[in-house]
Amino acid sequence: MQKHKRHFSHTTQAREDNPLRTVQPPYLTRLMFIPCLLLALACGATVSTPVSAAQPTDTLTLQRLDGVKIKIDGKLDEPAWQGAPIINAMVVLEPDTLAPTPWATDVRVFYTDKGMYVGIYNEQPEDTIVERLSPRDSFISRDGNSFTLDPTGTGLFGYWFGVNLGGSLQDGTVLPERQFSRQWDGPWNGAAARVEGGWSTEFFVPWSMMTMPEVTAARQNVGFYVSRRVAYNNQRWGFPGLPRTTPVFLSTLQKLEIEGIKPSQQFNIFPYASTSYDNVASGGKDTYKAGADIFWRPSSNLQVSATLNPDFGNVEADNVVVNLTAIEPFFPERRAFFLEGNEIFNTSPRSQGSSGRTGPPVTLINTRRIGAQPISTGIADFELTDVEKNQPTELIGAVKVIGQNGRLRYGTLAAFEENTLLEGDVAGSAFSAEQTGREFGAARVLYEDTSTGARRSIGWLGTIVQHPQLEAMSQGVDAHYLSQTGKWNTDLQLLYSDVDNQQGQGAFVDVSYAPEQGRRHSLALDYFSDDLEINDFGFLQRNDLIGGRYAYQRTESDMANLRSRQTDLRLVQHYNKDQLLVRSGVLASQELQFNNNNLLFYEFNFFPERWDDINSGDNGNFKIDNRFQTGAFYATNDAKAFSVSAGSFYSKEALGGRTIEYFGNLRWQPTDRFSAVARVAFEDTKGWLLQEDKREFTTFDARRWSPELELDFFLSARQQFRVTAQWAGIKAYEDERWLVPLGDGELDQDFATPADVNRDFSISRLTFQARYRWEIAPLSDLFVVYTRGSNVDSRPEDGFEDLARASWTERLVDIFVVKLRYRMGS
Numbered sequence: 001m002q003k004h005k006r007h008f009s010h011t012t013q014a015r016e017d018n019p020l021r022t023v024q025p026p027y028l029t030r031l032m033f034i035p036c037l038l039l040a041l042a043c044g045a046t047v048s049t050p051v052s053a054a055q056p057t058d059t060l061t062l063q064r065l066d067g068v069k070i071k072i073d074g075k076l077d078e079p080a081w082q083g084a085p086i087i088n089a090m091v092v093l094e095p096d097t098l099a100p101t102p103w104a105t106d107v108r109v110f111y112t113d114k115g116m117y118v119g120i121y122n123e124q125p126e127d128t129i130v131e132r133l134s135p136r137d138s139f140i141s142r143d144g145n146s147f148t149l150d151p152t153g154t155g156l157f158g159y160w161f162g163v164n165l166g167g168s169l170q171d172g173t174v175l176p177e178r179q180f181s182r183q184w185d186g187p188w189n190g191a192a193a194r195v196e197g198g199w200s201t202e203f204f205v206p207w208s209m210m211t212m213p214e215v216t217a218a219r220q221n222v223g224f225y226v227s228r229r230v231a232y233n234n235q236r237w238g239f240p241g242l243p244r245t246t247p248v249f250l251s252t253l254q255k256l257e258i259e260g261i262k263p264s265q266q267f268n269i270f271p272y273a274s275t276s277y278d279n280v281a282s283g284g285k286d287t288y289k290a291g292a293d294i295f296w297r298p299s300s301n302l303q304v305s306a307t308l309n310p311d312f313g314n315v316e317a318d319n320v321v322v323n324l325t326a327i328e329p330f331f332p333e334r335r336a337f338f339l340e341g342n343e344i345f346n347t348s349p350r351s352q353g354s355s356g357r358t359g360p361p362v363t364l365i366n367t368r369r370i371g372a373q374p375i376s377t378g379i380a381d382f383e384l385t386d387v388e389k390n391q392p393t394e395l396i397g398a399v400k401v402i403g404q405n406g407r408l409r410y411g412t413l414a415a416f417e418e419n420t421l422l423e424g425d426v427a428g429s430a431f432s433a434e435q436t437g438r439e440f441g442a443a444r445v446l447y448e449d450t451s452t453g454a455r456r457s458i459g460w461l462g463t464i465v466q467h468p469q470l471e472a473m474s475q476g477v478d479a480h481y482l483s484q485t486g487k488w489n490t491d492l493q494l495l496y497s498d499v500d501n502q503q504g505q506g507a508f509v510d511v512s513y514a515p516e517q518g519r520r521h522s523l524a525l526d527y528f529s530d531d532l533e534i535n536d537f538g539f540l541q542r543n544d545l546i547g548g549r550y551a552y553q554r555t556e557s558d559m560a561n562l563r564s565r566q567t568d569l570r571l572v573q574h575y576n577k578d579q580l581l582v583r584s585g586v587l588a589s590q591e592l593q594f595n596n597n598n599l600l601f602y603e604f605n606f607f608p609e610r611w612d613d614i615n616s617g618d619n620g621n622f623k624i625d626n627r628f629q630t631g632a633f634y635a636t637n638d639a640k641a642f643s644v645s646a647g648s649f650y651s652k653e654a655l656g657g658r659t660i661e662y663f664g665n666l667r668w669q670p671t672d673r674f675s676a677v678a679r680v681a682f683e684d685t686k687g688w689l690l691q692e693d694k695r696e697f698t699t700f701d702a703r704r705w706s707p708e709l710e711l712d713f714f715l716s717a718r719q720q721f722r723v724t725a726q727w728a729g730i731k732a733y734e735d736e737r738w739l740v741p742l743g744d745g746e747l748d749q750d751f752a753t754p755a756d757v758n759r760d761f762s763i764s765r766l767t768f769q770a771r772y773r774w775e776i777a778p779l780s781d782l783f784v785v786y787t788r789g790s791n792v793d794s795r796p797e798d799g800f801e802d803l804a805r806a807s808w809t810e811r812l813v814d815i816f817v818v819k820l821r822y823r824m825g826s
Contacts, residue, residue: 056240056254057089059221063110064259072202074167074193076108076119084108084119087239090228094236095557095564095593096243096517103198105237107226111258115188115206120145122228124198130231130639131165131194131672133714135722136775137182140675141231141639142166144192145201148174148253150223151212154450155251156409157343158223159210163190163201166672167717173343176455177482177489178249181352183332183339186210187268187778187823208266211341212300213404215260223253231639234563234597245555247514248486251455266297268825270779274311279814293337295825302403307337310395311819322728322763324690326614330361330539331368336779338367341402344411345444347461347478348491348510359524359549359572362508364461364476364495365413365442366539371395374420374435375469382431384424390812393437394418407449413442439466440537453484465536472499472536487514497533504532504543522551530577542614547574547583563593580611580621597639601647602632611744612654619695620740622747627652631661643667655699655738655747657687673715679708688732695740697747698759702732705800718775723768729803730763731796764792766807780822789813 068080076082087107091098103123110117122145132142144164150157155176162170169190172182186209192201213220227238242249270293278285291309298304321329333339346352351363371393398415417437425431446459457480465472478493488511495506506528513521530544550571557564567590574583589603606628613621633647646664653659663681683704692698711723737750737759772784790807798806 056252059255059257060085060087061257064112065110066112068112070117070202070204072189072191072204074163074191074200074202075195076121076200076202080110080117081108081119084110087226090226090237090239091241092235093227093238093241093243094234096245096555097558098241098243099558101237105228107239109224109256111261113207113261115204115208116149118147118203118205118226119200120226120228121195121200122198124230128230128232129165129194129199131199132168132669132675133166133672133717133720134164134168134675134712135720135773136168136185137170137172138168139170141234142229143199143231144170144229146170146227146229147203148223148225148250149205149210150250150253151207151210153221153223153255155223155253155455156448156450157211158250158253159184159186159205161186161188161190161203161205163192163203164229165192165194165199165201167192169717174250175343175346176250176480177247177486178244179346179349179352181343183342185336185339185779189778207261207263207300208297210300211303211402211404212261212263214299214301214406215262218260219257220260221255221257223250224256225249225253234593234637234639243517245518245557246486247489247512247520248482251450251482251486261300263297263300265299266295266825268295268823269293270295270821270823272311272819272821274817274819276815276817279816280811293821295340301405302401303341304399304401305337305340306397306399307395308397310335310337310397319726319767322730322765326617327541328535328539330366330541333367335367337398337400338370341400341411342367344402344409344446345413345442345461347459347476348480348493348508350491350508350510359526360541361539362493362495362541364463364474364534364538366535366537369465369535369537370398370415370440371417374422375438375467377422377433377435378469379426379431379433381426382422382424382433383426384422391420393420396437407447409446409448411442411444413440415440436468438470440464441466442537455480455482463537470500470536472533473497474534474538488512489514495528495532495534497531499533499536502531502533504529506532506540506543518555518557520551520553522549522553524549524551526574544576544613545574545582546576547572549573561595563595563597565593566591576611576613578613578621580613581608582611582613584608584610597637599635599645600632601634603630605629615691616695616697616740617691620742621744622740623745624654625652625656627654633663635665638667641668641670653685653687653699654689655687657685657689657699659683659685659688673713675710675712677708677710679706681706687735689738692737692759696750696753697738697740699735699738700732700759701735702730703800704728704730720771720773722771722773725766725768727766727804727807728763729800729807730761731800731803732761733796734759760796761794762792762796762798762803763794764790764803764807766790766804768808777823781820783817783819783821785817785819787813787815787817 065080070078088104090101090105092101106121108119130142132140134140142164144162146160146162148158148160158174160172160174171186172180173184174180188205190203227236229236240254242252273290276287289311291311293307295305323329345365350361374393396416396418400413402411416439419437420435421432422435423432442463444461446457448457459478462475474497476493476495481490490511492509497504508526510524525548526545528543528545532543534540552569554567570587572583572585576582585605585607587605592600609626610624611621612624629651631649633645635645636643644666649661651659661683666678669675685702688700688702689697706728709725713721737753738747739750741748766789768788770786774782776782788811790810790812792806792810
């Protein structure tokens with residue numbers, strides 16, 4: 001069963017575990033009645049006045065200035081800017097006081113048949129300006145402007161764009177109501193410049209790069225929101241006044257009226273060529289690849305894209321994750337082709353990652369499955385080398401179609417893997433086998449209606465994975481409701497899977513209620529049957545789960561001695577099909593922002609007694625003691641050239657041991673072109689419980705070091721040299737041996753297993769990358785990348801210094817890559 005698949009990861013985040021109780025869980029019929037009742041109540045909620053005191057003005061009519069010539073250099077010195085009307089109505093959003101701003105922010109907007117121009121003048125004293133460069137889409141403390149554009153004008157979806165002082169760009173997508181994602185890059189231009197009395201930014205956003213509804217009327221509305229980041233005092237200003245503590249955003253943007261835009265057809269081809277030298281494979285191996293991404297937009301509401309012989313690897317590196325549990329970690333997508341237009345396949349906020357209110361991700365489409373490690377061959381005793389175990393699967397290609405017709409949006413995706421030659425040994429003799437690649441398919445339909453002022457939508461998503469050893473299908477129906485004021489927000493999804501003729505079902509509902517600014521109640525209910533299997537294409541952390549979570553969040557601002565205070569309370573309770581309590585917890589935390597922009601965070605979490613039904617596989621369930629976790633960290637103002645954060649957390653282990661974690665973070669940014677970040681974490685654990693084999697478990701006394709280093713140097717806003725290094729070192733020494741009882745229950749101490757084999761172990765893993773990136777033009781890049789990685793075999797007798805040295809010299813990955821990708825077309 002899916003819940004028993006074994007994965008390897010170790011994280012230091014707060015864990016929502018689950019106590020043991022004898023209380024019986026609700027029956028399935030009762031559980032599914034609750035979300036239906038909540039959805040009905042939400043849809044029938046009485047409309048009341050909006051919770052935000054700062055509302056958009058009446059619809060503003062924009063000027064159309066076809067034929068103008070604007071040089072995007074950050075300076076608003078062309079005549080077109082001088083004649084454009086000015087919006088100067090920003091208020092303070094962070095903290096959420098909605099107070100008038102001390103300095104002017106003049107926003108000018110006009111458009112042409114090609115796209116929209118946005119120019120912003122920011123009044124600011126010279127000695128408070130913070131200018132810093134960063135990689136694209138990075139969030140660091142510096143001054144900058146951003147705006148959000150809803151091309152539908154009805155709050156269905158949008159795009160956001162940011163230009164920071166120095167010229168670094170940010171962009172992404174936003175779904176209702178505030179689901180921001182930076183996993184999208186568009187071909188637009190932006191720049192920033194210092195000017196007399198402050199600084200200014202310029203944006204040009206072409207219509208042709210956005211999905212826009214088909215327009216039949218002479219004029220149309222688009223939604224618009226603009227904000228300004230003021231780093232020295234850690235504030236954000238914006239118009240309209242929609243702070244994050246209000247439940248509405250995308251549906252309440254300022255309406256801008258423009259003439260009906262019909263963008264011309266757009267055709268872009270992104271050919272690429274790459275060469276790589278692998279120092280590990282056969283003592284040195286050259287590889288040459290070429291391919292192309294193709295994007296065709298025949299109309300404003302339809303886009304067809306394809307990739308041929310794609311090269312997805314070696315220019316981005318995932319974080320080092322050491323995971324020794326049965327819980328699979330979730331990795332975000334990084335590949336540009338799959339990120340483009342991917343928002344249509346997001347069926348709920350859970351699709352985009354973990355949330356404290358709703359829990360771990362649940363999605364039918366996790367595109368990281370495409371091109372992942374090949375399926376096991378099923379050949380008995382076929383042992384693969386470490387390189388073979390972790391190698392990705394090459395792709396033949398992929399195709400995607402995304403469109404809109406009135407209130408109906410749709411998308412399809414297909415991808416095809418190449419066959420993979422796997423090399424290893426059988427019974428000590430060299431052996432190789434060719435494994436067939438998988439075929440992936442997905443289809444999505446979504447109907448949305450905002451005609452009443454509220455948002456109602458219903459959608460369907462289906463996926464299929466085909467392989468000679470596997471056929472996996474899944475389907476989901478999702479429904480959404482957002483009241484006119486945004487006080488009520490409900491997301492519901494029903495799930496179904498069929499893997500090799502084994503069917504499973506599931507459902508979840510997330511309801512939030514925001515009675516006033518700064519207060520939010522959230523309820524998440526889950527049901528996943530023990531035979532629900534969606535992880536061949538999607539992501540579900542575990543199946544066989546019935547229960548829910550409640551979260552309450554309170555944000556207070558502009559107090560006498562504090563800039564803001566955020567209080568969070570969460571309750572978790574989940575059972576499995578056998579009515580055993582497998583997750584439970586009471587989690588409380590508070591974050592204090594001081595007037596000097598320093599921050600203090602502290603938490604206390606209690607996890608009552610529970611059952612563990614995962615980590616032993618199919619070899620029985622055992623009880624876990626009640627536990628608690630507490631800790632705090634303090635961070636100084638990161639707008640300064642030097643900032644520091646440090647903290648410590650204490651948590652009890654499963655059988656009464658404990659873990660103490662210490663960590664620190666130093667950031668030094670003496671100029672706008674250079675930054676250095678050093679992080680280190682140390683854990684001291686007694687009683688770390690791990691599975692050894694089937695019913696056998698062992699507790700360990702362990703030490704773990706996790707240092708990281710990031711160095712960034714910018715020749716310009718478009719040319720960057722970046723060095724990153726992450727190492728994880730663990731030394732664990734056997735303490736006691738345990739057995740899962742045959743009839744389930746508390747673990748029994750194991751005195752019978754022969755002790756001739758010592759179970760001490762060590763882990764030493766390294767990822768190092770040095771990368772030069774030159775953004776030649778929007779979405780056109782030259783990469784020169786060196787990547788080195790290792791996974792040293794177990795040597796618990798060695799010291800940490802020796803393990804770290806071995807992780808550099810005994811490389812598992814050692815590749816040098818040069819890759820050029822250039823955008824050509826309209």
